[in-house]
Amino acid sequence: MSNQVVLVLVGAPGAGKTTVGTAVADRLGLAFTDTDELIAERAGKSIQDIFIEDGEETFRDLEVEVVGDALQNGAGVLSLGGGAVLRSETQAALEGHKVVWLDVTADVASTRAGLGAPRPVLLGNVRGQMAKLLQARRPVYESVASVTIDASGDSVEDTIERVIDLVRSSA
Secondary structure, eight states, X not given: OOSSEEEEXXXXXXXXXXXXXXXXXXXXXXXXXXXXXXXXXHHTSOHHHHHHHHOHHHHHHHHHHHHHHHHHHOOEEEEOOTTGGGSHHXXXXXXXXXXXXXXXXHXXXXXXXXXSSOOGGGOSOHHHHHHXXXXXXXXXXXXXXXXXXXXXXXXXXXXXXXXXXXHHHTO
């Protein structure tokens, strides 16, 4: 098992970062870490509760700390929350890492995100919120990514295979 971060997955809520990352890590015998889970553990409450009780700014501050720690001390495949790349500190910390952007359309992301757990940044009109979110974040995802994989049209299995091929080819 690797003792360093081999791959970092970024993208919008609903892009498939956790699903793809878990499968890739499992098939390659690597550890998988989801920074949203680490944030909830560190805070002792859910992401949704952090947003409601403490506000988004507090969540983002904690996110910068957790992502930085995970990049320095983590191993295997690391999945970042959809907005983690918004902070310059995180952008800088990603430099030198293999960062894969799972790019999806607003329609695909909103359909997938709407089927999952509540997402505080998408309250209300999920499709409209997702379109705005992607418009704002797309340039940032593009700037931090080493590789972009279009995960909208492919099946999840095809996306997983493409990421595995990428890891193997860069090993």
